[in-house]
Amino acid sequence: MEDPRSPTPQERDKVVEFLDTQLRPNVSWSIAExxxxxxxxxxxxxxxxxTENSLPIAHAHMETLLIKTPLGLFKVAAIGSVVTHPQFRNKGLSxxxxxxCLxxxxxxxxDFAILWTDLFDFYRKLDFELAGHEYSxxxxxxxxxxxxxENFRFLNSIKVKASEILKIYNTHRTGTLRTAKDIENFLKIPNTSLFTAWDKKTNQLLxxxxxxxxxxxxNYIHEWGGKVSAFIPLLQFAQSHYSQSLTLIAPRHSENLIRQMSHNGADLHxxxxGMIRILHPQNIFFKMQRYARQLGYTDVICTCIEDKFVLGYKNDLVxxxxxxxxxxxxxxPLKLEEAVRIKPQTKEVLEKILPLPMWVWGWDSI
Known part of the structure; x- marks a missing residue:
């Protein structure tokens, strides 16, 4: 049994076959699709x-994402498809x-790694923690x-130009950098339904x-975009195709959409x-201080001193x-004032920066 390594291009089919057997045994498509x-x-x-005898017995995948945010670009390691063959489990291979990967x-x-799992205790041993916000x-x-x-035309079809979707996707203030080719590939994923709303007069995608x-x-809407005035009617149209309620997954900063949907009876959870592991805190602190300066706050402190992470404003440091x-x-979801005692002014200033407005869309999960 060897140490973890990257597969060679020639081993790609063996890796995919292993993952299909372990993770997708009851579907008609491959995990590669x-x-x-x-x-x-x-x-x-x-x-x-x-590997054992030239066959994979344990696997994990790490995809590097560049995520734009109001604080700048974050380089994120998304980890997934973690699996060990049943005969080799409980040996520490994962x-x-x-x-x-880390x-x-x-x-x-x-800057950090993220993964999605319900094995919380296992990943906490690797310093991952449940963090960030996801509203359902x-x-x-x-x-x-x-x-x-009546002024909108609605379609249920994946036959839409990826470049049109990309235009709306790029209006999001937080999300992975993508190309039209990426979206073309995403639309080919099995069990994908695409609903769109168009302006009847201009034939513009809304x-x-x-x-x-x-x-x-x-039954989850995990990728979406557009103005709320067109998007909520689109959700009505999408729901008309299902006997069970659909659930929209949204970032915390989509405040207007969340407010309007809640007002119209949507159940909010x-x-x-995901589970996040910070890898380079100083890189994140640099982005935070740069953003604070853009907001006019030059005395925000974020740094590492010996074995502590130091946060604060002016002389109020913790x-x-x-x-x-x-x-x-x-x-x-932890607020700084819930963890330590800080002055009201420090709380007010840091609330303009924290929590970091981070989001990973559904197509980017591994």
Whole structure:
């Protein structure tokens, strides 16, 4: 049994077959179709495997995302498809592979790593913590009976130019940098439904909503965009195609949309963005201080001193010793004043920066 390593291009088919057997045994498509960017021949090197007799027995994939935010670009290591063959479990192989992924992510100067799991205790041993914000809004079935505006044309079809979707996607203030080719590939994922709203007079795309992603996110709208005035009617149109309520996944900063949907009967649930492990706190602190200066606050302090992370404003400084606590303070949901005592002015200033407005759209999950 060897140490974790990247597969060679020639091993790509063996890796995909292993993942299909372990993670997608009861579907008619391959995991390579479900994650078209991650498991392409030129990206398979981003996977890590352990082999026995030349066959994969453990695997994890790490995809580097560049995410734009109001604070600037974040380099993020998204980790997923973590699995070990049943015959080789409880031997620490997944932990070995994950440590290798984290080492490479750190070497590549990723700001943090993120993954999605329900094995919270296992990943906390690797300094991951539940953090960030994800709002889920369950759409009432009654929405399907509401009349639709006559000035819009609605479609249920994936035959839409990727460049048109990209134009609206790029209006989001937070999200992974993408190309039209990326979106073309995403639209080919099995079990994907695309709903769109168009202006009848100009034939301009006004809003889009994506439901489903292979074996995941069934009945969830995980990719979407457009003005609220067109998007909410589009949700009504989408809901009319389902017997069960759809759920919209939204970032915390989509305040207007969340407010209007809640006002119209959508059931709101607050959750976490994922499990996050900070890799380069100083890089994140630099972005925070630069953003604070842009807002006119030159005395915001974010730094590492010995074994503590120091945050504060002017002379009101506090030390955080736990990396996992820092993760929840920077990304939410933990507020700094809930963890330590700070002055009202410090609270007021830091609330303009924290929690960091971070978001990962559904197509980017691994």
């Amino acid at each position: 479900e994650y078209p960017l991650a498991f392409s021949k030129d990206k398979i090197k981003n996977s890590k495997i352990i 932990q070995k592979i994950l440590n290798q 080492k490479e992510a750190k070497d590549q100067l990723c 809004l369950k759409i009432p079935l009654s929405w399907k009976n509401k009349p639709l505006p 809003a889009y909503a994506v439901e489903g992603k292979g074996a995941d996110l069934t 607050k959750g976490y963005l 030390g955080i010793s736990s990396l996992r606590s820092l993760t929840q303070i920077l990304f939410g």
